[in-house]
Amino acid sequence: MTGLRSTLGKLVGGSAIEIDGAPAADLSVAPESAEQIATLLDFASEHGLTVLPWGSGRHQGFGGRIDPDVIVSTSRLAGITEWIPDDLTVVLGSGATLGLLHDQIWTRRQSAILPETSPEATIGGVIAAGVSGWKRLRYGPTRDRLLQVKFVTGDGRVVTGGARVVKNVTGYDLPRLLTGSFGSLGIITSVCLKLWPVPEALATVATDDPDRALAVTHRPQAVLETPDGVSVYLAGTAAEVEAQAAAVGGEVTAGHSWPDQPAGECVVCIRVTPVDVALVVTSLTAHSFVAAHGVGEVVVAVDPSEIEGLRERAEAGGGAVVVERAPQAVYEEIDPWGTPPATIDLQRRIKAAFDPLNVLVAGRLPGNL
Amino acid sequence: MGLSNALVSELASIVGAEAVKSGDLDRHLYSKDAGVIRGEVSVVVLPRTARQVASIVRTAVAHGLAVVPRGAGTGLTGGAVPEGPAILLVTTRMDQVDVDAANRTAWVGPGVINLDLSNQTASLGIHFAPDPSSQAACTIGGNVANNSGGPHCLAEGSTVNHVLAVEFVTAGGEIVVAGSGAPDPPGLDVRGVMVGSEGTLGIITRILVKLIPNPPAIRTLLIAFPEVRGAAATVTDVIASGVVPAALEMMDQPLIRAVENFVHADLPVDAAVVLLAEVVGHEAGVDVEAELIERIATDHGAFQLRRAADADERELLWKARKSSFGAIAQIAPDYYLHDTVIPRTKLVEVLEQIYQIAERRNLVVLNTIHAGDGNLHPLFAFDASDPEAVTQVNQAADEIVEISIAAGGVLSGEHGIGQEKRDLMHLVFSPVDLDAQARLRDAFDPEATMNPKKILPAGARCFDFGRPIPEGAWL
Incomplete structure (x- = not known):
């Protein structure tokens, strides 16, 4: 690996970095442009290296475990490129944190309606994980505010989808496809978000x-x-x-004071139809949880042995139980997603269209995709 | 080209003989939408169920024919117009509605008329938010195909924000469901990609829509300005103030005059431009918000403020806005309606350029604008029997696209790409971007059975600079 290491280091114009909390990898790098990531992924595709994108690590507990050859950090794509307050839009690098964005746009009382209690998370991580804040009851999920996405496909192409306007039906909706794709289709390098004014x-x-x-x-x-x-x-x-x-x-x-995420080693999100939230809450006893009424989300700290039972009930009603974080051993015993979706064959073909050599986070998505 | 008798009987065995139309008159009637492009229809079928749709798709594949879905035909871009031999699959008989009031959702057939759904759910105090001007005629399947908007998508978002799941028939003839009534179903967002895909990825057979609560209170304002600049500044300042109105529409003088002749709503015909603004919400909040908008408008030179006194007056003002296209008929026999989007802050400069284009080409232009979104709808009234006028209108159309894109905008905000703007896609996307979209399309429909030759220009996958796929690669 030494030869590859030094070649990769040269490709991204810097030396290896250390990332706290990341899995063991042969090499971790922090490229400073989409083009460098493209060169790197092209190289990875050629040499069959597996790649894991990394923001803050906040959402890395989702999905199947990855044993990467290379970790690509977005920490050098961390700036706010352009904020146009009168258009209520902002363009920023995927490594920018929610805290940084909040502090800037709050000066004009604007909000990107992102998760309220994880200021250290990166915007790329939030989009890739498809997570939303508690205010989605009023404003809808995060994916409804991603206007444009720039990303690098598994085979090293720099692609832009969407545009920097608030209403757009020009072409296929790549921003929505990338939201919640967990890095499986490409590494997100920058995004344009729709903002909302904060009420009086x-x-x-x-x-x-x-x-x-x-x-x-x-x-x-x-x-x-x-x-x-x-x-x-x-x-x-x-x-x-x-x-x-x-x-x-x-x-x-x-004012608004938001609850902390449930405390515990193993946290799952129970996703059900809105009316089923009350049933889920009734079934919880000594648990630490936050339930979003009207939305259908219950985030709860559980004992891993409870997951199968909760999942059976949720899936029977068309829902899901998704592991958000857990000790390593849990992933070896329990599928973090549950039953694969009905469109799994189609999803496999979509993945192959963007990452033909399967270098990006293989096994992270449902159905071991 | 008509189909062979054998194929017509095969389709008849799926849907019944009366639901297959292969006569010359029917094929002609269905060969265009509400736009200007006419195509070629081999045969028309009107299925009632997803299983029938699946059988039709399998039949089409077996005979090497394309399938083009169509709702009410109110589209403007030729999206539902076949460009080659095709089975035209009309969804209007798929009109089942199954409301889940407790979850505020409904499973609806693609053939359900947009306004019918909201009328059906009115007694439950909920409605389907997307409200295109054609909502009394257009189908929800068509709304999903084009990701339609409407005046009220300023606050509520376009159709995609209101679709929780879609059932569709794949190019392989399978029936699958993407999405769920529960939030964030695991896996890639196939639902999100299906919305706005104009029938090119599969035939949608059922839709789970979100229904939102009817607002307890509504205030509708009509505000007249002596110049466009003041109205545009009002739009910007209102939105910056923290109020997001439910709708914020702009109409220019030529349009106001045409509409006034048509609906007699006592519109201010001397205004250079009017804003139609609507705020909705709790009874205690709407007057405060309405006053704020009026104050901002007055600061920017508004010379007339009118607040709808009751539901009837509100309806009249909306009728004025939504009958724009009917009113045009008094001016000229034909019209060409555009749809581009620009950043909201570029409204004044782009509108001035549109007036210059019309003047230079001696054309009548009327503007109705979803101002809050920066979504422009310049409309040229002309006589299609005059070849010179047609040439001028087409050239003006291209110019409008060019100035919109130069201002940082896009080809379409709510009408879609279809055939009309397919060959302009390279103006907003690089070859690599278009290639990515073409790969996505191929993942759904490798043989291009589903509404081919729409959205993407020919040769979108015109190059392949990737390395050859090695043996044993994961595909």
């Missing part, structure tokens, strides 16, 4: 009846339940927030 007033109201809260408010940002109770997250004009808080009727706190 924000408030959090305690309640004990999530269904009633959803019924008496109009489009709240979130209705979250934890073992400590249910909170309704309101936003809008001051008058509207006040009136809706009164309708809910519980204790009101100004």
